[in-house]
Amino acid sequence: MAKMIIHGGTRLSGSVTIGGAKNSTVAIIPAAILADTPVTLDSVPQIKDVYNLMDMLQDMNVPSQFHDDVLQIDPTNIQSVPLPHGKVTSLRASYYFMGSLLGRFGKAVVGFPGGDDIGPRPIDQHIKGFKALGAEVHQDGSSITIEAPNGLHGARIFLDMISVGATINIILAAVRAQGTTIIENVAREPEIIDLATFLNNMGAQIRGVGTQTIRINGVPSLRAQNAHTIIPDRIEAGTYLALAAATGDGILVKNIIAEHLDAFLAKLQEMGVNLDVREDSIFVYPNNQLVGVKVKTSPYPGFATDLQQPLTPLMLLAQGQSTIIDTIYPKRTRHIPELIKMGANIKVVDGQILVDHTDQLTGAHVTAGEIRGGVSLMLAGLMAQGTTEIEQAENIMRGYDCIITKLQNLKADVSYVGPEVF
Missing domain, CATH: 3.65.10.10 (Enolpyruvate transferase domain)
Incomplete structure (x- = not known):
């Protein structure tokens, strides 16, 4: 200690x-695995959570390099692997790999997230969104398997309560799904706008961030062109x-x-x-x-x-x-x-x-x-x-x-x- x-x-x-914003960074790093090209982020904060996420990327055969405040991530040879235990329990934001792995591979096996003990933080709204997009969800002990055997498809989703985590996770899953997804009663935090800006700059079609309704037209591929600066x-x-x-x-x-x-x-x-x-x-x-x-x-x-x-x-x-x-x-x-x-x-x-x-x-x-x-x-x-x-x-x-x-x-x-x- x-x-x-x-x-x-x-x-x-x-x-x-x-x-750079911690709450942007810990969402954008998992989002980077949706890209078909290397990704560069700058103004990345020197915090422990960044290094924990880099370790998880390495488990998926995604190399990364972090110098000063610039983080380079190369997901071109990513492998779909379970993330059931260990590092996942070290921080709450590990659950964003649920949405990004689901969006990239149609399947995610992720352990229940860790993070700070500040009271109950359920993920039922995340699961509701994944199911609406066509996924099946199964709990096995301390991990969750989320799989879309017939692929992800657009849907209309109304969040029962405003949730930053659920809003982000559904965006990550829907951005490469077929068709149009409409998410209502969403969170409006600046970090969500930052995430959408990052994805849109790679070719995503996300509209309405910062309002109560987000509309996503799924795209088949995301390709980074320039470095993204964290807010x-x-x-x-x-x-x-x-x-x-x-x-x-x-x-x-x-x-x-x-x-x-x-x-x-x-x-x-x-x-x-x-x-x-x-x-x-x-x-x-x-x-x-x-x-x-x-x-x-x-x-x-x-x-x-x-x-x-x-x-x-x-x-x-x-x-x-x-x-x-x-x-x-x-x-x-x-x-x-x-x-x-x-x-x-x-x-x-x-x-x-x-x-x-x-x-x-x-x-x-x-x-x-x-x-x-x-x-x-x-x-x-x-x-x-x-x-x-x-x-x-x-x-x-x-x-x-x-x-x-x-x-x-x-x-x-x-x-x-x-x-x-x-």
């Missing part, structure tokens, strides 16, 4: 550049904006698409955070007087569930009470007992997180149970007096590009101890 050690209480300053990570951006507001003496956050953060920026400004929103960056001024706010997570363009935990430490500085209601993952509260160890005045009551003003946080030994909860503890450690040691810090590395280097460039006293991150 790895450990992050933070000597907190120091005001930070400087600039930080946001990397900036809005969750990483929100994390550094919260950090800047909590501990900064003036920090410039670069490579941002502000429109992707509208709901989050509105809450920062409601709290009293002084922001200068520029064309592709945001400058965060030092802040003194902050006020409590109410946050309710919801599907995009609402307040992202992945940003409620990074915002929580900043709420501790506000006068009055702040409230968080996570409608997406109500059980996303494992960071609360850890923050209490540091002196946070915070509790969970009737499914709501109640955050009251805390005069001082103190360094402590805490555990990062998952990515966003872990980064919440990291922000608290930077705010706290004394030393904070975060166990299982490898979880933070799964979602944040070059985080130790970026924090050190902001003059944070932070180090990482343990096995190699990647």
Whole structure:
């Protein structure tokens, strides 16, 4: 197990550049196996999930090379093999191989996905979509076999609930199916638009992304022409904006698409955070007087569930009470007992997180149970007096590009101890 050690209480300053979006990257890498040519991606974040996906590609005889932020993938000699166990359980996004293998070969054998323990995340809407496209689905112990013996065909699919994962998986399966697929009540996240842009640039015919209805005309082949640039990570951006507001003496956050953060920026400004929103960056001024706010997570363009935990430490500085209601993952509260160890005045009551003003946080030994909860503890450690040691810090590395280097460039006293991150 790895450990992050933070000597907190120091005001930070400087600039930080946001990397490519994790949630785009972990969908586009599985999507790359749908291509009949090599694929090049740039602005790929240096995160553990990328290397885990590269290992899975290797199992399918798909070589890949990752240098700086450029990832090259060659699926021209891909082999259809089961992915039942092992690496699949290391991250949630492995389930996108269900859709891409089904779309490429008409068959996929994939283990139940792993990832962060933040409450139930069923895949019933994924399965509903695959069946509508003509697939048969069988569960065998800890793996799922999805097969379309007569090929995939277009269909009209209405998702019972808005699901990012199901929306992406159905797109991946339908993009090379025969006929037209219409998916209704879909997720609208920027990462889905990024995926569709990647596929369309290879010859796919996907329309309506960003709206509630997506229309896909299946094509027989996909061929990459140019490198695809991953969009900036809005969750990483929100994390550094919260950090800047909590501990900064003036920090410039670069490579941002502000429109992707509208709901989050509105809450920062409601709290009293002084922001200068520029064309592709945001400058965060030092802040003194902050006020409590109410946050309710919801599907995009609402307040992202992945940003409620990074915002929580900043709420501790506000006068009055702040409230968080996570409608997406109500059980996303494992960071609360850890923050209490540091002196946070915070509790969970009737499914709501109640955050009251805390005069001082103190360094402590805490555990990062998952990515966003872990980064919440990291922000608290930077705010706290004394030393904070975060166990299982490898979880933070799964979602944040070059985080130790970026924090050190902001003059944070932070180090990482343990096995190699990647």
